[in-house]
Amino acid sequence: AMKTGSTTLLLVFVTMAARLGCGLRLSAPRFASLRAAPRRVAVAMSSTAERPSANGLGLEVRLVAEQPELVKVHLAARGASEEVLASVDEMATLYDRRKELITRGDAAREIRKRLSGQIGKLMKEGKTEEAEELKKQVEAANADADVCDKEQSEVDEKCGDSFTALPNLLDDSTPTGSGEEENEVVSEWGTDQRKVGEDGVYKWHDEIAVELNGWKADEAAMLSGARFSVLAGPVAKLERALTQFFLDSLGKKGYTEMSVPFIVGRSVLEGTGQLPKFEDDLFKVNHLVNGEDGFLIPTAEVPLTNLFKGGILDEKALPIAVTALTPCFRAEAGSYGRDTRGLMRQHQFTKCEMVKITSPETSAAEHEETTRHAEELLEALGLPYRRMKLCSGDLGFSARICYDLEVWLPGQQAYREISSISNCHDFQVRCGFLFPRPPPPQAAFSSPSTSANWCEQIPIRRGAWGSASRASPPRVRRRLGPFSPTRSTAQASRSGARWWRCWRLTRTARAASTCLRS
Secondary structure (H helix, E strand, O other), X not given: OOOOOHHHHHHHHHHHHOOEEOOOOOOOOEOOOOOOOOOOEOOOOOOOOOOOOOOOOOOOHHXXXXXXXXXXXXXXXXXXXXXXXXXXXXXXXXXXXXXXXXXXXXXXXXXHHHHHHHHHHHHHOOOHHHHHHHHHHHHHHHHHHHXXXXXXXXXXXXXXXXXXXXXXXXXXXOOOOOOHHHOEEEEEEOHHHOOOOOOOOOOOHHHHHHHOOOEOHHHHHHHHOOOOOOEOHHHHHHHHHHHHHHHHHHHHOOOEEEOOOOEEEHHHHHHOOOOOOOHHHOOEOOOOEOOEOEEEOOOOHHHHHHOOOOOOOOHHHOOEEEEEEEEEEOOOOOOOOOOOOOOOOOOEEEEEEEEEEEOHHHHHHHHHHHHHHHHHHHHHOOXXXXXXXXXXXXXXXXXXXXXXXXEEEOOOOEEEEEEEEEEOOOHHHHHHOOOOOOOOOHHHHHOHHHHHHXXXXXXXXXXXOOOOOOOOHHHHHHHHOOOOOOOOHHHHHHHHHHHXXXXXXXXXXXXXXXXXXX
């Protein structure tokens, strides 16, 4: 019953049942030649010579302020709007203003501290008039400090709103391009095994599924509306078999299988970069989660990566490799009428996710290895595919470099994306994680400059300013770590206290500043 177009059917349920990474987004077909071609490696690479290198740099407000031209070149390569580019210059101005406010506020507090001691002495000596004069100066200093603090909060909020809209910087090897047409073919596998023919020779996946009585489109529409699916019989069994095959295979490669929640809070999605930019593509629930808005997960990457939020990792434990099989929910706003036939662009689909957390030194090698793990699954199923390196204009929001694996679909006579393997470098670490290096000796905290340098080494929550104005580590963390316009005072206090406990208990931790997701 599955002879004709069996490869298509198998492929479809690989994509539907175990999407690896961003997976079957299927925004537009990437048509390949209809004739067999030899395996190719490193085909015609685009030039990146005109783009300044950002390797070794992390996206933070301080970098935006101090090297705005570098950031704008990378944003322009991604096709950023004029509004986003203009926000970079605005953030540089806000950064300078913030430093002025900190200096002015500290000076006012220093005056208050110095004069307060003098007032007590004068009162003891009976010099009431002089003491009253100093009290007026103290009141003026207090008012000035309050004004500075209030304006600084406003500056933080404005800068935070602009900063969260900035995508990641680009890896040096990511080619410059405006769209998927300029993605590069890196390699191909099974080219001579492709089923090539005229339109209509090979059936589409939905046609085969209907013949097998395994796809209930009408019933799905009755239950949930368009772009949902009900699978039955052999097709449902195929989905279960494929997902089990993926999990078992990844377990043998060292991935730890996880079972995670399908509903998460707003801050969790902020931690991986889905919010605030992509809120229209998410399904929001009508109950609060952890006291904040709740959403159905768009990918298992979100809960898997956030498992390490606020944690401290020993370098000896790296790399950490985890996998999970979950349903994924995406509204796919703005995509109606495009590639929605059959099981494409579903609002709900099952996916097998791979996530690695590595050290910066092994980041590139682990990215290549993770890509090979995905390729080996396709090769085990005998599915012809090609590896594509995405250009800057087609790259995901949080990725610096990304490979797409595209599998040949006989029914469409085209290669279609089935797996997306991204290297995010330290972007998601800065979004919501704290993996500090060992703190310096306690005596070093007496020097403000030492304290600032120490803080700069810590990948703190995205939006951190990258420098410190206080010598005491708890106060530094209270200022920098919870910085976010959406965090309440209570949340900030809890976060600061939790961090301080971790800092006291851990002395041998080192930053793990790269997240790989597949």
